[in-house]
Amino acid sequence: MHHSRRHFLRHSAAVSVGFLGLDRYLHASEPEPPNLYGPLRPHPHKIIDLPAGFRFRVLSRTGDRMDDKWKLPGQPDGMAAFPGKNGRIVLVRNHEIGHDHSETGPFKDNTRLPEDFDVSRCYDPGDETTPPFLGGTSNLVYNPKSGKVEAQFLSLFGTDRNCAGGPTPWGTWVTCEEPGDLISESGLRHGYCFEVPPTESPGMIDPVPLRGLGRFRHEAIAVHPETGIVYLTEDRPDGLIYRFVPEKPGDLHAGGKLQALTLRDRESADTRNWPVDESTFPKNERLAVEWIDLEDIEAPLDDLRYRGVEAGAARFSRSEGMWFGSAGQVGEEAIYWACTDGGKISQGQIFRYFPGSSEIELYLEPNDNRLLEKGDNICIAPWGDLIICEDAPATNAIRGVTPDGRFYTLARNTMNEKEFAGACFSPDGEILFVNIQTPGTTLAITGPWKKA
Secondary structure (H helix, E strand, C coil): CCHHHHHHHHHHCCCCCCCCCHHHHHHCCCCCCCCCCEEEEECCCCCEEECCCCEEEEEEEEEEEECCCECCCCCCEEEEEEHHHHHEEEEEEEECCCCHHHHCCCCEEEEECCCCCCCHHEEECCCCCCCCCCEEEEEEEEECCEEEEEEEEEEEEEEEEEEEEEEECCCEEEEEECCCCCCCCCCCECCCCEEECCCCCCCCCCCCCCCHCCCCCCEEECCCCCCCCEEEEEECCECCEEEEECCCCCCCCCCCCEEEEEEECCCCCECCCCCCCCCCCCCCCEEEEEECCCCCCCCCCCHHHHHHCCCCCEEEEEEEEEEEEEECCCCCEEEEECCCCCCCCCCCCCEEEEECCCCEEEEEECCCCCEEEEEEEEEEEECCCCCEEEEECCCEEEEECCCCCCCCEEEECCCCCEEEEEEEECCCCCEEEEEECCCEEEEEEEEECCCC
């Protein structure tokens, strides 16, 4: 367990000092704040722009023929990087598609399963009148020494709109369904999480949902290594922050309690700070948290969040990416998450929760789209920078925030107006992997990282 925790802390990337200098940049006269790595340089073929000294490699594109003979599905989203054999890196990545994305599914005809496809490996194969669901995950095996992709294959299939997720301390990926409807036309329930191992050989897992983690419009998870508690986000304008307290840490199928976050002194708090709200949620102030038990977590009426608020849970605006790291000058551990539409101008907030003291803080809310515009997927660099993928057609950027509070732009998508997603670092911290969701491109970025 100590070895797993040590790897997970490196993988999650420790924030070593607090983000102290943010206010210096909120009222700057420059059109944009100073960039840590210098200005972005236009790419000659209009793919992504990066600072001088940085390079990217295209690892895969939607439609590539994979080692299991199927095509690489579209809409790659959340992702994590795991150590493989002999220095290789295994990426496990989501595909945010459902049964209505037939043009980006893995088969020639995505309205039905191929005759030689093992239907037992498909969570929702549909029926005579309903096409199969096409979401899930794919694994990619990358050799950084040769710069080559050595394998790609489906690892989970038949789920709906797998958006984000998160790595676990025991070396697996938890992928989350963000379904359009929680019940498919064939009658099968969606809105679950699934656990996927970073295998290096082609093969799909048995698609068994983690029912204890609840059924709702999931987005991402983060795991606290010491306790094995799983924290979860919900992509709704009035969503909750959940946690799953397992009966057996490390075994997510063994049952446990699902709970929702509530403020000790502010029942049913509204954290969104929207202009129409009468109350204001304070920034950079740590507030005491309690957790309330939830019942009927399968939620057949899709009302789990409503019942949570009635019991006192706090509301968050489209909480999406989530990551575990350490925070503050003394290295205090925290769970970070992004709220895409939160804040006075609805351009994004970053919260963090401190498990040790059971306190929450509205960490970043710049209300300045020069700094942050609809932060979505997040991760933490091994040297402490918070890395944020924006879901904003106007900018299409990857933003960074240093431990002393400096925002910077690390990359910009000049291919199209689609979002970056799934940013994550290699186990050694040398490579930043990221997806451009459409047309479905996975990239590896290297460069002169300024490591604290």
